[in-house]
Amino acid sequence: AQSVTQLGSHVSVSEGALVLLRCNYSSSVPPYLFWYVQYPNQGLQLLLKYTSAATLVKGINGFEAEFKKSETSFHLTKPSAHMRDAAEYFCAVSGPKGKLTFGTGTRLQVTL
């Protein structure tokens, strides 16, 4: 069975500061991992996807994530936060038949 744990339900950073959102996974098979972003009252938008081709994955809006098998982690980072990055971020792992198992989400707040 697959599962995802997101550490920190709320993260607050200053504009221009580093963003680090944590995700740890559990999977019985080599995982496909995803980060999605959800803006208020909207659906989910794909930020990036790990498919075992490369451990450092670059996504949209300047985000990237690094797959670390030894730590079972897939943390999301962005060097410099912008106000428009304020949203809910979800980490997910793909299981049998493509079923996505999501974490509980991390709300990112960006302050001036």
Added chain:
Amino acid sequence: ETGVTQSPTHLIKTRGQQVTLRCSSQSGHNTVSWYQQALGQGPQFIFQYYREEENGRGNFPPRFSGLQFPNYSSELNVNALELDDSALYLCASSLGTQQETQYFGPGTRLLVL
């Protein structure tokens, strides 16, 4: 290229009623998955449809049912609505049933009173 669309955007029902939610998949996608997102939670997998057949189901009771049509659009039906069914219902489409990327629609927000 048209993305995933869902209708209606908002819906209010009373306990015991039935509801149908609709989803149009992204052009060229043959697989539709439905998720329920309760307030403050991550999405939970309900079921997936591939070429008009159910292709996997999460931990939801039988009163949650679905359909997929030849054009790959889909419906989610919920009978005997309960208060806990209040949530955002998300539809996602993909090309295939394995680890292909799922693209989400904007969701339908259901409120059960």
